[in-house]
Amino acid sequence: MKNRARPLVLVCLIILTCAAAITVYEASSQCPQVWGPVVGHVTYTSYRWSSSETSFTLAVRNTSSMDMTVASVARALGLDTPPRANYDEQVGLTFTENFTSISYNVTAVQQADSYGYGPAYLLDGVTDKGYWYQVGLSFDWPYTSGGYVAGFNFNYEVFNNTGKSVFPASGGGGVKSFSGRVSNGDSVLLNLHFSSGNVAMYAYDWNTGASAKENYTAEGASLFQGLSNATANANGYFTGLMTEWWHASAYYGGEARVVYGNTAVALSSGWLWADEQLPSNRTTLFASGQYVSLSNPTQLHYFTTNGTLEAASGHLFITGGTGPLSASVSPSSTIIDVGQQQLFTSNVTGGTSPYTFQWYLDGDAVLGATGTSWIFTPSSGSSYTVYVKVTDSVGMQATSNVASVHIRAQITYLRGPYYTLCGVEYWIVGFSGAGSMRIVSNYS
Helix, strand or coil, rough: CCCCCCCCCCEEEEHCCCCEEEEEEEEEECCCECCCCCCCCCCCCCCCCCCCCCCCCCEEEEEECCCHHHHHHHHHHHHCCCCCEEEEEEEECCCCCCEEEEEEECCCCCCCCCCCCCCCEEEEECCCCCCCCEEEEEEEEEEECCEEEEEEEEEEEEEEECCEEEECCCCCCEEEEECCCCCCCEEEEEEEECCCEEEEEEEEECCCCCCEEEECCCCCCEEECCCCCCCCCCCCCEEEEEEEEECCCCCCCCCCCCEEEEECCCCCCEEEEEEEEEEEHHHHEEEEEEECCCCCCCEEEEECCCCCEEEEECCCEEEEECCCCEEECCCCEECCCCCCEEEEEEEEEHHHHHCCCEECCCCCCCCCCCCCEEEECCCCEEEEEEEEEEEEECCEEEECCCEEEEECCEEEEEEEEEEEEEEEEEEEEEEECCCCCCCCCCCC
């Protein structure tokens, strides 16, 4: 895929034009020289008083109301700026169908790597005129020069039909604030649609009402095109969804679970894919994809490569997490008496928490048995089956293994001596239940 939507940061080359926060002094053996004010990344060798100087220190003087602490001075001098995020990992779903408007809800997930860099959750559309439009939600999205835009923000970018980024005009992708707060866990609408000759790139937080929007000419297009035979076209463009994450070093998965959903439209098929690029030297670390039929709109299809994990159904696209939803119960079998209690517990892996539970006895849902565990107390019978159904927060379901319960046979009557066979008197024993009985020969 192409390199996507990173905002540019302009480093102050003419120092005196930048806003003052601190003034930087060089303390040399010849005479102090005032340099500054300095904001952002600095190259310390540029402050050397003369070529003959072998060492120097920087002194700072507060010229504003900034709180002078080690941390604030380090930030002002760029000492705490992390290395640049040059490695681009993308995990995506390419649509095979055409659309005139595309809408998906995505969960705002707050996650970042060890340098503080976070991902973008993107909706993409390539038009019948070859232009490519991106709209998304990002968290702690990296600058090209190091550091990041803190918090949740609105991302947008447009590429022309030759592969060039044309909007924003400065290139590198646009990042701006929402009209209000976006919080971790919020459901955020991402939308691309045609309007009055433009393509509208729109996002809306269903929880807070915060929104953001940008428009760019549609260049006469009227359709977002799907791809039936590849994950992307010759320019690296596609119509679909993508979680993108830039890192300072090669990265192989480990993302938290992010869910994109559209309950109104069911995809019939798609391409699940993932890749990682180092654009600075045009290196591809890995790239792999798989076509999936989504004819059953509720069935999730999983794809994993190089540590990445993703899944898609007709209505959902999921990146990251711990794999498919799975459930089991223990014990898997037991033998108890009538009236004796047996505790069954569930174990759930994968899926998207929180989970809901429903326990079943002999195939029928047990009223009120909706916890992670359930206590069964048989009043009669010989054998039973027990299992649990688990539903995660995006509606995926898993049914556990079926546990078996056997009830020990109970003596209900004893008659005898009843008859004699070969000189031995026999007693007739009546039982209730036929689940389990241990026979002891020659018992005394």
